[in-house]
Amino acid sequence: MLFERLYVVLATGVIAIVVLYANRRWRRHLRDVPGPFWDSFSYVPRLLKTAYGQRCYIDIDLHRRYGSLVRVGPNEISFSDSSALSQVYSANTRYEKSDFYVAFDAKGPHGSMPTVFSTRSEKEHRGLKKPIYGAYTMAVMLELEPLTDDCIHIFERKIDEKISQSRGQVIVLDMNEWLHWYAFDVVMSVSFSKPLGFMQQEQDVGGLIAAIEGRLRYTATVGQAPFLHPYLLGSNLVSKVANYIPALAKMNTSRRIVQFTADQVNRSDVDQGGKGYIDMLERFKSTGLDGEEISPINVTVAASGNVFAGSDTTAISLRALFYYLIKSPRCYDKLVREIDDLDQTGQLSGVVRFTESNELMPFMQACLKEAMRLHPAVGMPLERVVPEGGITISGKFIPQGTVIGANPWVVARDPAVYGDDVDEFRPERWLEAQQEEKEGDSSRLRAMERNFLAFGAGSRTCLGKNVSLLEMNKLIPQFLRKYKFELVDPDLKLGMQDYWFAKQTGLVCKISPRSHK
């Protein structure tokens, strides 16, 4: 009797699970969107694929196999149709961020807090962004430019010392980590008026880079099945226990990153007076800028965005540019000629200024754009929720509540937009499109810009874009003017760890002084 009852309970359970999964798989409207069969059944394939750290390549491959719409989860669709991009990622969008971003919330003293980056609500986003966006303008960055110069001086001094220790010969430098240290020192300088000393100490100060990396592994992976987060590191109890398990402690670092930021916010050692500039933190704190009040905890949360998002992204873009240039001697030489011509005619400052690079170096701008096209810093879909009324993409109706997203890596490789040589590093494509625009046809450039999601798009476009443009536009010409860069292994193909940020591994370079410098 007991066994019979047990059998009935078990059979009912199994049937319920089968019905649940079948219901998911054959959901109306989504059932005929192509994609790997098991991805439409369960969240496990998504979790596994992301945990593998190669999501950008996986997504490119999926779209090449299945077309512009791919079902990548029971309720998730990846799209690459250009015509839908400006609708989904627009300035006044109704497409809110998905729960993928939940695990990116900052952990404050009183629990999780959505940040300007992680908040799902567009309304809340506007409220969080309004008091701080004034600190990210290019005018502010130009005021803070001398802080970037200081970091470039430190970087140059370090390289020069190593070259002189090797009697003026070639040195070998792990540009992977040095570019990261540079990017971190700059973003800390413009944010808090002081570099943390990554380059000075030649190490990951306070383990901050490792802390961010660990957290990203968690957020990127668990974000594939965000309903798990409250039972994992989103739970206070689990989070406390995780601190005693080294493998989990590495990922349980959100509170530490926020605490680090709070220490900077509460600093007493930085004298703002007489400096001739106001750093970003002071601007966040100032209530006068946009007439908006901002609470102390919101200052910390806003500043933690700079800590979390401000270094990996720029370092990845810089690495991409160095790598593609070295791999393409034609482009490398052309860019060096552009810089040298300006240098020889006295048009460059001691440290190249942003305006010199931005206004006088068209090929340099094209190289930067092309490197960021081929290697966007974010390597996973920018997920959004379809609002009321649904959306039709590639002729297919997708209902309200479905999670859709375009991966910047996928849309940047659309041959219909960028041409058949889409996988090649060819900066000239941007100059050609700009020329067409000058001649009255802007269609190609507009399409290329629309598919360029390296900085995101619409209302959630990167806030720190100007910070990174400042850093990159100065460092690259300055270094190419002074040094020659080669790969230690000329056949090197960079490794990849894609946990939201598509981080390269293995960029080890030979650096030698250029003879006339």
Ligand code: HEM
């Ligand atoms: C080359 C460098 C950078 C790249 C490629 C980049 C890329 C991106 C992308 C793709 C997004 C949108 C993500 C989404 O839609 O989910 C984003 C948002 C954001 N980024 Fe960046 N980023 C860079 C540098 C920075 C820097 C230096 C900072 C801070 C100093 C920063 C702070 C932010 C913030 C706060 C957001 C959220 C904006 C919002 O939702 O309003 N980023 N970034």
